[in-house]
Amino acid sequence: KAGVTQTPRYLIKTRGQQVTLSCSPISGHRSVSWYQQTPGQGLQFLFEYFSETQRNKGNFPGRFSGRQFSNSRSEMNVSTLELGDSALYLCASSSPDASNTGELFFGEGSRLTVL
Amino acid sequence: AQRVTQPEKLLSVFKGAPVELKCNYSYSGSPELFWYVQYSRQRLQLLLRHISRESIKGFTADLNKGETSFHLKKPFAQEEDSAMYYCALSGRYNQGGKLIFGQGTELSVKP
Numbered sequence: 001k002a003g004v005t006q007t008p009r010y011l012i013k014t015r016g017q018q019v020t021l022s023c024s025p026i027s028g029h030r031s032v033s034w035y036q037q038t039p040g041q042g043l044q045f046l047f048e049y050f051s052e053t054q055r056n057k058g059n060f061p062g063r064f065s066g067r068q069f070s071n072s073r074s075e076m077n078v079s080t081l082e083l084g085d086s087a088l089y090l091c092a093s094s095s096p097d098a099s100n101t102g103e104l105f106f107g108e109g110s111r112l113t114v115l
Numbered sequence: 116a117q118r119v120t121q122p123e124k125l126l127s128v129f130k131g132a133p134v135e136l137k138c139n140y141s142y143s144g145s146p147e148l149f150w151y152v153q154y155s156r157q158r159l160q161l162l163l164r165h166i167s168r169e170s171i172k173g174f175t176a177d178l179n180k181g182e183t184s185f186h187l188k189k190p191f192a193q194e195e196d197s198a199m200y201y202c203a204l205s206g207r208y209n210q211g212g213k214l215i216f217g218q219g220t221e222l223s224v225k226p
Contacts, residue, residue: 056212
């Protein structure tokens with residue numbers, strides 16, 4: 001099976017711009033989660049989508065949003081970028097099988113730099 | 116508050132020495148605990164979870180609810196164990212992707 005694919009891998013934006021990141025989960029996985037990773041805060045949960053519905057949400061401002069499509073692919077959007085949004089954004093998918101609770105399959109991440 | 120604490124940023128040991136990576140948690144409810152690992156230039160991946168009670172690559176971890184800890188142990192470290200290790204927590208009945216991660220511990224195994 002192909003792994004979780006994230007695009008783009010690297011991008012540079014300036015303050016005030018917006019950005020859209022894409023994630024294709026492993027085939028058959030219906031849950032897609034997004035995490036922000038920074039040296040200071042570590043890995044922080046942004047939100048999770050399951051069957052096109054947001055199921056969980058972390059403590060991030062409304063500038064961070066996401067959506068999921070019928071094929072389980074997901075996008076996250078950050079509007080009005082701030083310098084502090086510079087981070088590695090990780091996407092993870094998981095199987096709907098209850099026995100796999102907690103096993104996330106991560107992508108390589110999209111590294112966002114805000115200038 | 117739900118929190119995972121890994122007190123050591125860096126742990127350096129010699130090959131063949133025992134390893135213990137510490138993890139303490141705070142959670143009101145029934146937690147599920149996990150260890151994730153990221154080897155150099157590889158993706159973050161699940162190493163083991165407490166509910167499985169398994170040993171992976173010689174690593175074990177026991178959930179101690181009294182001490183709210185989930186320390187990762189290996190009796191004899193190998194150079195290939197060098198990596199970033201993250202302790203993570205979720206609710207018992209969470210079938211989704213919301214995990215609370217610790218800050219991570221970098222394990223360096225010297226020859």
